[in-house]
Amino acid sequence: MEDSNTVLGKALAILRAFGPADSVLPLAELVRRTGLAKGTAHRVAGALVHHRLLDKTEHGYRLSGGLFELGLRAATERTLLELAMPFLQDLYERTHETVHLGVREGHEVVYLAKIGGHRQTRAPSRTGGRMPMHCTAIGKVLLAHAGEDEWAAVLTGPLERRTPRTVIAPGLLRRQLDTALETGVAYEHEESAPGLLCVAAPVLRPDGSTVVAAISVMGPVGRFRPESHETAVRAAATALGSTLARRRP
Structure with missing residues (x-):
């Protein structure tokens, strides 16, 4: 929850x-969602419009391109995305299925890229979007390499059931994380959305102890067999990790 007692807190809210x-x-909806007084919300929204972080339309407010520009200036994510894109494109050409690049932020996956082509599967993921770690292949593999403290925080917290197949039993999820550490890949079987299957692999630093990001391939039940793409997604993640290691100052 943002600190609505400060100007910055109100703007972020x-x-x-x-x-x-x-x-x-x-x-009116901004007022309802933020809990700010109508006059305060109107004044802060006007300031955000002035600074090109919001646009004013006849129906209300929308996020502005100024936010996109600021996002592109995030040096770490921009460099990672630029280096990763050739490997993501190669992986898409090999599989012709939806490819993701994601990083961990708190207990969530943030998707930096999504390549789907003309037959991409309808999925809740999107570039710049977030998903809980426990219900996605890319999130599981990131969590598996995040360390015991992060495991404990996620496993003892509430695990949202997104579908009937979402794993919300801490013991079962822990076993999946152990397997991901042993095999170098994690799977999702209709856990974030019905009808979706996914396999993911971590992008590791050279010492193998720190995860930088993760890459996944996703497809629909009936057409997609995630096990058959395990080698390809692992190779893409390993190649990106090697490239990042060579680029480190």
């Missing part, structure tokens, strides 16, 4: 009121 499916929000 308004920006973070926008969900993945929101294009435009009227002022």
Whole structure:
């Protein structure tokens, strides 16, 4: 929860009121979601419009391209994405299925890239979006390499059931994380959305102890066999890790 007693807190509350499916929000909805007084929300939103972080439309407010520009200046993510893109494109050409690049932030996956082509599967993931770690292959493999403290924080916390097949039993999830550490890949079987299967591998630093990101391949039940793409996704993640190691100052 943002500290709404500060100007920055109020601005962040308004920006973070926008969900993945929101294009435009009227002022009344911003007030409802943030808990700010109407006059305060109107004043702060106006300042965000002035600084090109929001756009004003006839139906309300929408996130502005100024936020996109700021995001592109995030040096670490930009460098990672630029170096990863050739490997993601190669992986897509090999599989012709949806390919993701993601990093861990807190207990969530943040997707830096999604390549799907013309027959990409409908999925809840999107570039710049977030998903809980416990219900995605890319999240499981990131969590597996995050360390025991992070395991404990996730396994003892609430595990959201996204589908009937979401793993919410801590013991079973722990066994999946152990397997991901042993094999170098993690799987999802209709756990984030019905009808989706996925396999993911970690992008590791040369010493193998630190995970930088993860790469996954996803497809629909009936057509996609994640086990058959295990070698390809692991090779892409290993190659990206080697490239990052050579680029380190």
